[in-house]
Amino acid sequence: MTGFTKRSKVVTNRKMSFWESIYLPAILNGMRITFSHFFTKKATLRYPEENREFSEIYRGRHVLKRDDEGRERCTACGLCAIACPAEAITMVAAERKPAEEHLYREEKYASKFEIDLLRCIFCGLCEEACPKEAIFLTKEIVRAGYKRDIFIYGKDELVEPADPSMRIDVSKRQTPQVLEFKKDKYQKHNVH
Amino acid sequence: MGIMILYKTILASVILIMSLLVAMYSTLIERKVAGFLQDRLGPDRAGPWGLFQPLADGIKLFFKEEFMPNTADKVLYLIGPSLTMFIACLTSAVIPWGPDIVINGQTYSLQMADVNIGILYIFAIVSIGVYGIMVGGWASNNKYALLGAIRASSQMISYELAMSLSIIVIVMMSGSLSMREIVNQQQGFNWNIWYQPLAFLIFLVCAFAETNRSPFDLPECETELVGGYHTEYSSMKLGFYLFSEYINMFISGAVMATLFLGGYHFPFIDKLGLSPNVFAFVSFMVLFTKITFLGFIFMWVRWTLPRFRYDQLMRLGWKTLIPLAIMNILITGVVILLNLPKP
Numbered sequence A: 001m002t003g004f005t006k007r008s009k010v011v012t013n014r015k016m017s018f019w020e021s022i023y024l025p026a027i028l029n030g031m032r033i034t035f036s037h038f039f040t041k042k043a044t045l046r047y048p049e050e051n052r053e054f055s056e057i058y059r060g061r062h063v064l065k066r067d068d069e070g071r072e073r074c075t076a077c078g079l080c081a082i083a084c085p086a087e088a089i090t091m092v093a094a095e096r097k098p099a100e101e102h103l104y105r106e107e108k109y110a111s112k113f114e115i116d117l118l119r120c121i122f123c124g125l126c127e128e129a130c131p132k133e134a135i136f137l138t139k140e141i142v143r144a145g146y147k148r149d150i151f152i153y154g155k156d157e158l159v160e161p162a163d164p165s166m167r168i169d170v171s172k173r174q175t176p177q178v179l180e181f182k183k184d185k186y187q188k189h190n191v192h
Numbered sequence B: 001m002g003i004m005i006l007y008k009t010i011l012a013s014v015i016l017i018m019s020l021l022v023a024m025y026s027t028l029i030e031r032k033v034a035g036f037l038q039d040r041l042g043p044d045r046a047g048p049w050g051l052f053q054p055l056a057d058g059i060k061l062f063f064k065e066e067f068m069p070n071t072a073d074k075v076l077y078l079i080g081p082s083l084t085m086f087i088a089c090l091t092s093a094v095i096p097w098g099p100d101i102v103i104n105g106q107t108y109s110l111q112m113a114d115v116n117i118g119i120l121y122i123f124a125i126v127s128i129g130v131y132g133i134m135v136g137g138w139a140s141n142n143k144y145a146l147l148g149a150i151r152a153s154s155q156m157i158s159y160e161l162a163m164s165l166s167i168i169v170i171v172m173m174s175g176s177l178s179m180r181e182i183v184n185q186q187q188g189f190n191w192n193i194w195y196q197p198l199a200f201l202i203f204l205v206c207a208f209a210e211t212n213r214s215p216f217d218l219p220e221c222e223t224e225l226v227g228g229y230h231t232e233y234s235s236m237k238l239g240f241y242l243f244s245e246y247i248n249m250f251i252s253g254a255v256m257a258t259l260f261l262g263g264y265h266f267p268f269i270d271k272l273g274l275s276p277n278v279f280a281f282v283s284f285m286v287l288f289t290k291i292t293f294l295g296f297i298f299m300w301v302r303w304t305l306p307r308f309r310y311d312q313l314m315r316l317g318w319k320t321l322i323p324l325a326i327m328n329i330l331i332t333g334v335v336i337l338l339n340l341p342k343p
Helices: A024-038 A079-083 A125-129 A176-181 B002-037 B053-063 B074-094 B118-139 B143-174 B179-184 B197-210 B235-259 B276-302 B310-337
Strands: A062-064 A089-095 A108-116 A135-137 B101-103 B106-108
Touching: A024 B002, A024 B276, A079 A089, A079 A125, A125 A135, B002 B053, B002 B074, B002 B106, B002 B235, B002 B276, B053 B235, B074 B118, B074 B235, B101 B276, B118 B143, B118 B179, B118 B235, B143 B179, B143 B197, B143 B310, B179 B235, B197 B235, B197 B276, B197 B310, B235 B276
Parallel strands: none
Antiparallel strands: A062 A135, A089 A108, B101 B106
């Protein structure tokens, strides 16, 4: 009879030989094995000092991008909210006032944009749905917390800083295939 | 006379503090060794390399709620851990920690009491050791604690027999019960372990059982008995039980090093021509290294072997170790009777 794995052994009622019955060789062998593990590379990661290396296209918490002139790209179309399988995204649209052209790219913008990161499954469908290249997943991980409400991120946490040096780089998530796919869109892609 | 009393008081305090410190850091080393043997790092958050971990543990134990079951026997419940701790600290009295030191032309012995029945004293104390566990387990009025205590007492009584029998060959060879005398007969590399490896092995196995350490940790056996004899204990009373295990480990390492591994002797260090006090210090460090090595073996075995089943434990003790020890006595007796040169 063949086993399901190569490691299966047929059990017998064979009497133990002398060396087996005094256990000592087996014990010494076991101690040899544990001792050899003494010098192996440890799996532990000293977390706050060391960080686990993430993939370039890791799907962490979201960012709402600004365009080259520092204007918010999001137009509150709601496609991301519709695409979201976990229904984590809520938004409220508002109309841009005449003096606000430097803040918002188009006439309509999101006055309120919330992502419940406890619901989010980090699938990236919002990214894919966005016609304005406004929402992206980043390499940052969601910080831990004791209360549920701090996981609901508003615009204050999601929108990236206007300062060009502090922009969040999402170019790695725009692979050639993605760029090809989005070629027909009329806007220049944000590479900051 | 007065200065001798002062000296003995200081020595006793130093030995006591040393045992406690070593026991404290054994808890850290145990966890470090466990981590390393399991491809982990062990505790390293408290201070550099986790050096303050024992302090943190101690402080935690002191600040924990002290809980006493209301059906417990109040007096015995308190006596249990105190007795265990007290007895654990007693054994070190007859261990020779090093050769004599000289201060102002007067020699002082690095041994609390060079009694001529040192070995008997050790066994007497070790066999009282079971009372702490038994009393604690009984007073808790809890079935798991009682089962743990019963297991502990029968295990310790069984293994004490084999342990004492394995030591008899050492007594036969050296013709003395005094620890100092036995150490002094193992000058240089003339250690007892080379003549009596079997006795050493039996003693080592029994030491695991006497200190209730894996693979013989049935009295606390978490998987069956919750926590065994200390199930109902909390706060520093629990700390005392856990702590005394490490003191016992340290002391049994010292006893083994003294009886079998030549105590503070090591080849060639007496030929270096050191001054008496430096020599005493180096000798002490030699003994300490041997104890550390034995302690490491205790931990190494603990993280390698699974726990024995209770019937296996009893079978090993009564049907294997005791006959082996008796056989060892017989053979040694025959060799001595035939007056062969010391083997």
